[in-house]
Amino acid sequence: MPDSMIFQRTKGLTDAEFTYCPGCTHGIIHRLVAEVLVELNQLEDAIGIASVGCSVMAYDFFNCDMQQAAHGRAPAVATGIKRCLPNNIVFTYQGDGDLASIGAGEVVHAAHRSENITIIFVNNAIYGMTGGQMAPTTLIGQKTTTSPYGRKKEETGDPIRVSEMLATIPGATYIERVSVHNPAHVRKTKKAIKKAFQYQQEKRGFTMVEILSTCNVGWGMSPLDALDWLEENMIPYYPLGVYKDKVKEEGRQ
Ligand SMILES: Cc1ncc(C[n+]2csc(CCOP(=O)(O)OP(=O)(O)O)c2C)c(N)n1
Numbered sequence: 001m002p003d004s005m006i007f008q009r010t011k012g013l014t015d016a017e018f019t020y021c022p023g024c025t026h027g028i029i030h031r032l033v034a035e036v037l038v039e040l041n042q043l044e045d046a047i048g049i050a051s052v053g054c055s056v057m058a059y060d061f062f063n064c065d066m067q068q069a070a071h072g073r074a075p076a077v078a079t080g081i082k083r084c085l086p087n088n089i090v091f092t093y094q095g096d097g098d099l100a101s102i103g104a105g106e107v108v109h110a111a112h113r114s115e116n117i118t119i120i121f122v123n124n125a126i127y128g129m130t131g132g133q134m135a136p137t138t139l140i141g142q143k144t145t146t147s148p149y150g151r152k153k154e155e156t157g158d159p160i161r162v163s164e165m166l167a168t169i170p171g172a173t174y175i176e177r178v179s180v181h182n183p184a185h186v187r188k189t190k191k192a193i194k195k196a197f198q199y200q201q202e203k204r205g206f207t208m209v210e211i212l213s214t215c216n217v218g219w220g221m222s223p224l225d226a227l228d229w230l231e232e233n234m235i236p237y238y239p240l241g242v243y244k245d246k247v248k249e250e251g252r253q
Contacts, residue, residue: 012038016060018236023216025180030061032190040197046089047081049074053095054129072103075110078117091118091211096137100160114171114205115128120197121208124215132218136160139237167243173205175244179212181227204247
């Protein structure tokens with residue numbers, strides 16, 4: 001590698017061009033997951049579970065073995081694969097429509113069983129792929145195609161805070177919420193993903209990294225405005241931080 005080269009495409013991604021809209025942060029998150037797999041020397045042994053949503057074609061992008069799951073069922077598929085291949089790194093990659101709505105039961109039970117898998121949970125507060133409908137994580141007042149006057153608490157209740165909910169489950173080992181709205185937070189996100197995979201390597205049990213993400217097209221904004229909107233609106237309702245780190249709490253052995 002020439003001395004001047006400070007950045008190059010990770011081998012953890014294939015050469016396929018992303019199908020995401022310009023400005024979408026799925027691409028950044030893909031790169032982080034892929035870089036971590038390479039850095040941990042786990043690319044050859046990793047198995048990712050693609051869910052249903054904009055990232056449905058993640059199997060084309062990650063340069064490791066991939067399996068497609070039905071909508072919301074990725075944690076169940078990951079469970080089966082991990083139990084057959086306990087020494088492989090197994091992760092799901094799920095949106096908030098997939099994980100927090102149709103798949104809410106799957107993830108809760110996987111956490112209760114403390115399955116030794118890692119959930120990469122991409123929360124963009126909307127159903128992106130299907131045209132920007134309201135998701136369980138859509139903020140109060142947020143306009144979507146199915147809440148054109150803004151989400152109303154009286155009609156649909158409060159947005160679900162998945163990290164806080166899963167952190168109450170004894171089987172959950174590590175739960176952290178991060179964001180990719182600026183470079184400093186992208187770096188923090190990578191650290192969180194790495195920690196989750198390292199805990200999985202150490203057979204510590206269920207880990208999830210929730211990543212606040214943008215859907216500038218679904219939100220009807222420019223990519224830059226969407227990053228600002230995330231910071232100003234999502235982070236106050238979805239505070240960043242470590243919600244559970246059982247390994248740290250119990251003292252690393
Ligand atoms: C059983 C079933 N129900 C509904 C759908 C339609 N559907 C496809 S993607 C999607 C929502 C995905 O949203 P999210 O998980 O937030 O991911 P994003 O597209 O925003 O990345 C829905 C409802 C489906 N494919 N299968």
